Every structure is written in C-alpha cells, then in structure tokens.
Amino acid sequence: MANEPIKIPQATAKRLPLYYRFLKNLHSSGKQRVSSAELSEAVKVDSATIRRDFSYFGALGKKGYGYNVNYLLGFFRKTLDQDELTKVALIGVGNLGTAFLNYNFLKNNNTKIEVAFDVDESKVGTKIGDVPVHHMDDLEEVIINNNIQVAILTVPAPPAQAITDRMVNAKIKGILNFTPARLTVPASIRIHHIDLAVELQSLVYFLKNYPEEM
Numbered sequence: 001m002a003n004e005p006i007k008i009p010q011a012t013a014k015r016l017p018l019y020y021r022f023l024k025n026l027h028s029s030g031k032q033r034v035s036s037a038e039l040s041e042a043v044k045v046d047s048a049t050i051r052r053d054f055s056y057f058g059a060l061g062k063k064g065y066g067y068n069v070n071y072l073l074g075f076f077r078k079t080l081d082q083d084e085l086t087k088v089a090l091i092g093v094g095n096l097g098t099a100f101l102n103y104n105f106l107k108n109n110n111t112k113i114e115v116a117f118d119v120d121e122s123k124v125g126t127k128i129g130d131v132p133v134h135h136m137d138d139l140e141e142v143i144i145n146n147n148i149q150v151a152i153l154t155v156p157a158p159p160a161q162a163i164t165d166r167m168v169n170a171k172i173k174g175i176l177n178f179t180p181a182r183l184t185v186p187a188s189i190r191i192h193h194i195d196l197a198v199e200l201q202s203l204v205y206f207l208k209n210y211p212e213e214m
C-alpha cells in the first residue's frame, strides 16, 4: 500500500481483503458486474458501508448496473500490492503455529510464510509445510537476509515482548500477534492483535446479553 496515493480510512482498508477475495471469485465465474446488495449479502457488510467504502476507490456504482468487477479487481490488486510477494516469518512452531504452516491460506494472496523460528531443538532444522524452522538465535540474521517485513507471533505470552523488541531491531514492519500479550512497539510498527480466547468470550457474551438484536 506504500505507493498508493489514495488515502482510505483504516476501517475501510481492513475490509479490502474481504472485498478482494469475493470479487476474485466473481471474476473467475465470469461475472462482470455486481450490485452493492449482492456484495452486501456475500461479505455481510451493510450496503451503505459498501457504497461509502467503494467511493474511496473511485468506484461509483450505477443504479441498475452496479459495479464493474474488472475495475474493482484492478484497484484492489494495486492497492493490496498483489503484484508483490510479501514474505512472512512465523515465530513459535507450537500447535497454532504448526497449523498455520500446514494450512496454506496464504497462498492465493501473495503473502507467504517463508521462515519459522522456535527455541525447541527438536523442531529446529525441520521443515513444516515446506517452511524451514530456524533457531531463535538466528532471528535477526534470517529476517534481514530474507527481507522479511511481517511476522506472525504464536509463542506463549511471557517471551512475546522480548521477541518483538528483537524483530523491531531487525526492521520488521508489521506483526500479527496471536499471543494474549499487549505489545509495546514504536509508532512506526503496526500490530494487529488476534486473541482467540477474548474473541470467543466476547461472542458468548453478546449471545447471552443481546440475543434479540440478531
């Protein structure tokens, strides 16, 4: 997104990959246009939000016609830097980390887990889902040599901050944090937290307390 001149709101930016995936499917099934109502039903975002989001992309849907799928795809590809492969490091090859290495969800959107790291000697030197597992001692060297800018953190919470500090020194730009630890980083580093336990608890809370608003 670095060389994209259009500044779009963060909430809109977060929905881009969702729109992109759906439009790619539409495109491969030969569809050339889509209405905001169809999109809304498919991605579960209300159509007013979709129209507002798309107006930032310069895509103005026409009444009775909808949006041009090719135009939108071109925009998303450029904006999401789909022409450029983003290499990702995974730190912590436990149950969750191993699942990510085996699950090739990253293959179709030009991000690839290139290397993994762990302290466990029985894992170091092995390959999981084609990804080599390196020792943590080599973290900075491997990250810098492979020009890796994004990391997925799947270690236990206690070492998470110290590992993050090392990644910051190795010039990592973004971290997808699956640990419950709240990490402190310089303002230039972007962190997205995915705390599965908290998300699940919050879902259960909403079901119990707001059941009729569904």
Ligand code: ATP
Residues within 6 Å of the ligand: 091, 092, 093, 094, 095, 096, 097, 117, 118, 119, 120, 136, 154, 155, 156, 159, 163
């Ligand atoms: P497992 O059953 O393999 O231990 P787990 O997901 O239950 O998996 P966790 O204790 O959450 O285990 O640890 C996740 C992974 O993080 C493990 O592979 C562990 O070796 C690794 N790990 C622990 N501490 C560090 C660290 N300081 N640096 C890198 N990896 C670490």
